[in-house]
Amino acid sequence: xxxxxxxxxxxxxxxILSGAKTQTRRVVKPQPGMVWGHGVALPGxxxxxxxxxxxxxxxxxxxxxxxxxCPFGQPGDRLWVRETFWEAGRWWQHGEYGDxxxxxxxxxxxxxxxxxxxxxxxxxxKRPSIHMPRWASRLTLExxxxxxxxxxDISEEDARAEGMQPCHVNGEPYCPAVAQGRPHRLLFALxxxxxxxxxxxxxxxxxxxxxxxx
Numbered sequence: 001x002x003x004x005x006x007x008x009x010x011x012x013x014x015x016i017l018s019g020a021k022t023q024t025r026r027v028v029k030p031q032p033g034m035v036w037g038h039g040v041a042l043p044g045x046x047x048x049x050x051x052x053x054x055x056x057x058x059x060x061x062x063x064x065x066x067x068x069x070c071p072f073g074q075p076g077d078r079l080w081v082r083e084t085f086w087e088a089g090r091w092w093q094h095g096e097y098g099d100x101x102x103x104x105x106x107x108x109x110x111x112x113x114x115x116x117x118x119x120x121x122x123x124x125x126k127r128p129s130i131h132m133p134r135w136a137s138r139l140t141l142e143x144x145x146x147x148x149x150x151x152x153d154i155s156e157e158d159a160r161a162e163g164m165q166p167c168h169v170n171g172e173p174y175c176p177a178v179a180q181g182r183p184h185r186l187l188f189a190l191x192x193x194x195x196x197x198x199x200x201x202x203x204x205x206x207x208x209x210x211x212x213x214x
Contacts, residue, residue, distance in 0.1 A: 002052070004072060006079040006141070007129050013083045015163030016139060016212060023161040027196070028068060028148065028204040032058030035204055036065075038148045040074050054146040056204075072208050073143055079210065081139035082132040087125050145209035151192070152202045159184035161209075164191065 015021035038056040041049040054070040166183035193199040
């Protein structure tokens with residue numbers, strides 16, 4: 001079993017905490033022209049592919065065939081979540097929104113032998129998720145499935161597993177007419193385009209299924 005970091009936005013962290021999010025999609029890099037298969041190679045395989053990581057067998061746009069390793073491991077591996085956090089001297093706290101982070105849950109990193117001190121000015125500063133160290137992470141995920149597919153192949157059920165929640169109007173679920181009975185998938189497409197702007201390009205993506213480790 002290996003551990004790797006993974007970044008999630010504030011809304012997605014809250015979706016994981018609530019149990020609504022059990023999948024994530026990440027663009028395959030470099031982007032292949034065609035994917036012939038994917039999986040975990042057997043130890044000692046003749047292609048020299050590592051047997052401890054999921055990989056995809058692909059054709060690149062230039063016509064060359066190669067293996068691309070999944071940066072998120074394989075089933076059984078673990079991912080520790082990096083998220084936006086707050087810092088005041090040696091005090092650390094999770095949370096993305098609000099001017100006063102003291103309302104958020106503390107990380108459990110403190111020990112009896114070390115009492116952290118706030119900065120002299122007492123101000124809290126927001127830090128980007130990429131800088132969160134392992135010991136400050138409050139979420140660990142176990143990978144339960146890995147596959148490669150086109151982004152547009154996402155189903156309504158999978159979009160729900162991505163943590164998508166259609167909006168409500170006057171307390172009732174609101175489904176725009178263009179959703180055609182698939183509100184979660186539509187919301188996922190809109191969210192993806194807002195973040196990456198590549199929905200229309202229909203890229204190949206890693207689909208990572210996971211469960212939260214308590």
